[in-house]
Amino acid sequence: MTASILIVEDETFVALDMELILEARGYRVIGIAADLVGARAFAHEQIDLALVDLNLRDGLTGPQIGEWLAKEQNASVLFLTANPKLLGTGVAGTIGVLTKPTDESALTAAVEFALRRRQGQATSAPPSLRCFG
Structure with missing residues (x-):
């Protein structure tokens, strides 16, 4: 079955670029x-993985969104941000953070890691991903 991914990003071109990369995969x-x-x-959708920026159209709501998606929606969550230090040691229930700007290979490696981890497979994090806890 194909993984369902939600992109939470307020920069339209960044979001569309991620969408194209992921759909091509x-x-x-x-x-x-x-x-x-x-x-x-x-909330009504089955979300396997969410890619969440921190600073969004309504402010610094990314950490809140990520925690909600992980706890209430049972989604795996990766943050993508230019300010990874804002996450400190992480957000409960989420996987980790990629620093923006990122490239196609780093994005897809992080997505593949997160989805393998979701399926319970033993896997190593890609070097571009800082995992929490």
Whole structure:
């Protein structure tokens, strides 16, 4: 079954670029949200993985969105941000953070890692991903 991915990013071109990369790899991008309200609109969807920026259209809501997606929606969560230090030691229930800007290979390696981990497979994190805990 194809993994369903939610992108939470308020920079339209960045979000669309991620969507194109992921769809070219065979993943199903269920949507793009630019803020907390937009992310919550996907609560009815099965979300396998969410890629979440920190600073969104409604402010620094990314950590809150990531925690909600992990705890309430049972989604695996990766953060993508230019400010990874804002996450400190991490957010409960989430996997880790990629520093932006990132490239296609780093993004896909992190996504593949997160999805293998979700399936319970033993796997090593790619060097570009800082895992929490």
